[in-house]
Amino acid sequence: MALILTRGGFALPGTSLNFKTGTWRVQKPYHRHLSAPCHAVCPAGEDAQAYIAKVDEGHFQQAWETLVAVNPLPAVTGRVCHHPCESACNRGQFDEPLAIHKIERLLGDQAIEQGWAYPVEKPRKSALRVAVVGAGPAGLSAAYHLVRRGYNVTLFDQLPEPGGILRTALPAYRLPRLVLDAEVGRLLAVGIDFRPHHRLGRDVSLDELKADYSAVFLGPGDQKSREWSIDGVVQRDLHVGLDLLKEWVAMGSVPQCKSVAIVGGGNTAIDLSRILKRAGVGEVHVVTHQALPGPDIPKEEAMSAIRREIDQALEEGVVIHTHRGIRRLILRGEKVVGVELVHMKKMEKGGKKQTIAFEGTETVLHVDQVIPAVGQEVDPFGMETLLHQKNAFEVDHWGRIAGQDGIFVGGDARTGSSGTVSGAIGDGRRAAEAIDAFLREDKAPEENEAPTLAFERLNLNYYEHAPRQREVVLPVDKRLGCEEIEGGLSISQVSLEARRCFSCGNCFACDNCWTLCPDQAVLKTKELASDGSHYVFDYDYCKGCGLCANECPCGFIAVEEEI
Amino acid sequence: MTADTAPSIPDLRNSQLRFRAMESGHRACLGCGQALAARLVTESAGPDVMIANATGCLEIFTTPWPESAWRIPWMHSLFENTGAIASGMEAALKAQGKSTKVIAQGGDGGTFDIGFQALSGMLERGHNVLYVCYDNEAYMNTGIQRSSSTPHAAMTTTSPPGKERMGKRHLKKDIISIIAAHHIPYAATASVAYPSDLRKKVRRALAIEGPTFLQIHAPCPLGWGHEGDQSIAVARLAVQTGLFPIIELERGRLAGAMPLRDIKPVTDYLKAQQRFRHLFQDDPRAREELEHLQALADHNIEVYGLRGEAPDKLDSEGADTVQRGGVRWA
Ligand SMILES: Cc1cc2nc3c(=O)[nH]c(=O)nc-3n(C[C@H](O)[C@H](O)[C@H](O)COP(=O)(O)OP(=O)(O)OC[C@H]3O[C@@H](n4cnc5c(N)ncnc54)[C@H](O)[C@@H]3O)c2cc1C
Ligand SMILES: Cc1ncc(C[n+]2csc(CCOP(=O)(O)OP(=O)(O)O)c2C)c(N)n1
Ligand code: SF4
Ligand code: SF4
Secondary structure, three states: OOOOOOOOOOOOOOHHHHOOHHHHOOEEEEEOOOEOHHHHHOOOOOOHHHHHHHHHOOOHHHHHHHHHOOOOOHHHHHHHOOOHHHHHOHHHHOOOOOOHHHHHHHHHHHHHHHOOOOOOOOOOOOOOEEEEEOOOHHHHHHHHHHHHOOOEEEEEOOOOOOOOHHHHOOOOOOOOHHHHHHHHHHHHOOOOEEEOOOOEOOOEOHHHHHHHOOEEEEOOOOOEEOOOOEOOEOOOOOOOHHHHHHHHHHHOOOOOOOEEEEEOOOHHHHHHHHHHHHOOOOEEEEEOOOEOOOOOOOHHHEOOOOHHHHHHHHHOOOEEEOOEEEEEEEEEOOEEEEEEEEEEEEEEEOOEEEEEEOOOOOEEEOOOOEEEOOOEEOOOOOOHHHHOOOOOEOOOOOOEOOOOOOEEEOHHHEOOOOOOHHHHHHHHHHHHHHHHHHHOOOOOOOOOOOOEOOHHHOOHHHOOOOOOOOOOEOOHHHOOOOOOOEOOOOHHHHHHHHHHOOOOOOOOOOOHHHHHOOOOOEEEOOOOOOOOOOEEEOOOOOOOOOHHHHHOOOOOEEEEEOO | OOOOOOOOHHHHHHOOOOOOOEOOOOOOOOOOHHHHHHHHHHHHHOOOEEEEEOOOHHHHHHOOOOOOOEOOOEEEOOOOOHHHHHHHHHHHHHHOOOOOEEEEEEEHHHHHHOOHHHHHHHHHOOOOEEEEEEEOOOEOOOOOEOOOOOOOOOOOOOOOOOOOOOOOOOOOOOHHHHHHOOOOOEEEEEEOOOHHHHHHHHHHHHOOOOOEEEEEEOOOHHHHOOOHHHHHHHHHHHHHHOOOOOEEEEOOEEEEEOOEOOOOOHHHHHOOOHHHHHHHOOOHHHHHHHHHHHHHHHHHHHHOOOEOOOOOOOOOOOOOOOOHHHOOOO
């Protein structure tokens, strides 16, 4: 080694380097990437930790690129997703979870504002062609991920414009159309051939698609309302919740009435209740046999609507009757004048879950409309041969239908779907991977996610408490039209949020190991990198004490037996 | 960086963005707090220093003949005369018109007990020397004998718990007050659990013309009875319980103290170490000693006003906060 004398120094430098204390070691520290909980639970598969790290470094565009490598619609999901990432965020056990969805939203909005290009190359003309049916979140995601993988994609939808439920039923006060148009428009511009007004089964058949394309992805969503009646009785002027909502979204009109009971506990029921309230209906009731969602309520017993939307509906004066069902429609002639409510709960009875009504708890509610919003199912039109009389497609984790090579399904239309935008986006991405593997005659793709970092593995001593940044919310008396209710965070607020991230399971170049190794056995490279490569263990001298592993704040260092 | 452009490890070592005064290859035990403390002290002191080192673990494990871990002029004094040797080095440098700083360093045995007289003389004569005491609370190099720094009730080979006593009978000597009574410009305590605070204090002491003193709490896994990976955790608890106050004294007056945000019970600290395990047996004397140690911590908290009023960036919880990119406050 070259002789390096230090100022004031006369000794041969570091002759103890001749003695390799690494030979003492019986266990060795090593770097290990673990999945952050926000990443592990994201239905779309986003790695929030990874893009938040980029934000913290000040690289907003790179952060967005990391994000859209998985989810091409962050401005949308940043607004409408129920963000399970935040419920899982380890920081929630320390003070408050990170405002992940606000970071996601800002990145999406910035990309639109700054015109950042999706990191995707236009497919070659000679590349294989894949058909995608349905331009909802599932279809859009599948199409995008197929283009990313180099395929020519034709995207069919029966409607004149893309977006699916996002466009047809999501009220603009929570998803402004400017945002939707901009993001979906940019997405299609990566090179997707979009064919509106094309209905599968009417304008093009499944057999034609199978013949003309190498593979087909179906994301038709749930287009048919479930049958509804009370013991076979329905009023004559029956309106179905989702249809009303779509009418309002398209035309701004709702039926006139003084009081209404909406049956159901999902997003449709809540969105409808809120627009009816805006339209001046005096009394708006939501009747559901489920409970308000909360941390102690099992998922299957809770209303499926997003808690934030439920809270805003309550603020706006909607009355929610939980654990209630309708025993009887009170009709005058064939017109509704009221309903009889009864306490109801889903319980174990005779070995299976049943909704039980409790006798003696009946009450009467006088309303002049009853609107069911009890869910949707697949419209089999044009796809009968794949459905086998079922109301959803039976598929595996990759969206494959048994015995139907080359046909893939995702989004609301598959059995067990989460019924969420992020879930549909995740389905689209996985199916694109599976299609790619199928067309390259590869084995089935493999999901190899690292295990999740548990809260207990963090060393909290190195983090400081900091409040979550808050957005501006439109006050209740201003919520009249389509103005967006929830504001976003500013760039500086988002930077502060990113600083709060624990960086669970992934090095954030904090220097702790470098600072605390008593043996100078952790060395640092010149290039600052937050992927762990910034630090190198010098195993010639590491004695294997494990101090670095214990003091690494984020659980990135583990220790393994060596002999 | 790809594998073929990555520098070799020796090249990487030579291009570290910090001064490496104390190199790898030294023979300290796994997780040695003193090795870490000495590395932090000398790397913050920078290259223009000379060291007089008392006999003790640090001296032994850094200089096994014919090797040395030191990359700065370093001299082994005797166990008992480090203060005197450092005084002589400083006087000689002064005579040559050199500005090189002198650091004297030793263990608690070499400082509190056997080298105390030479240290006191050095302070009294006003030599421009920083004296650093690595306080691992016993004579570790010769096999864990009690020193005047060993805490009350701790077990050492010469203060075993038994029928007569529950570990060391006497109290830990209040060395910092004795040092401060020399009316020197700066004396402080620090801990390996708070490296930024430690580094700041080294730089501050070296910037002062005149005698300065630093007492650094440095866990000894072997002597204290904990795993090597726990050294920082144990040192941190000593501070968080109030048993080892982090303070600064200027000309004998208290000039600053690290406030405690979440004060922990002393048992949190004690039960992490085998040298206190006899205090957790079912014995009324053990219970009394636990109360005694708690009272000593409470006393420290009161005397030095350690209880923080509101969370502070530089209190016991905030002072070790880390950030992406390694940005630290010192
Ligand atoms: C009122 C309401 C509010 C909601 N709010 C939220 C929310 O806040 N957050 C959330 O995560 N989720 C919400 N959801 C659920 C979410 O919208 C859906 O889970 C998601 O849109 C499903 O996406 P998809 O692509 O599977 O189906 P869709 O969005 O339904 O898209 C299907 C598309 O396929 C087209 N299509 C169907 N059949 C054919 C055919 N035969 N030929 C050609 N095209 C066809 C349709 O026109 C449509 O464009 C809400 C749902 C509703 C109804
Ligand atoms: C005059 C003298 N007495 C005794 C010794 C033996 N001796 C060498 S190191 C040591 C213990 C040092 O203890 P301390 O100063 O606390 O430092 P530590 O080893 O704990 O770091 C002793 C007693 C000696 N070298 N010289
Ligand atoms: S602290 Fe950061 S990495 Fe950890 S779960 Fe929360 S957002 Fe994800
Ligand atoms: S201690 Fe800090 S720098 Fe070292 S591996 Fe962990 S996160 Fe990275």
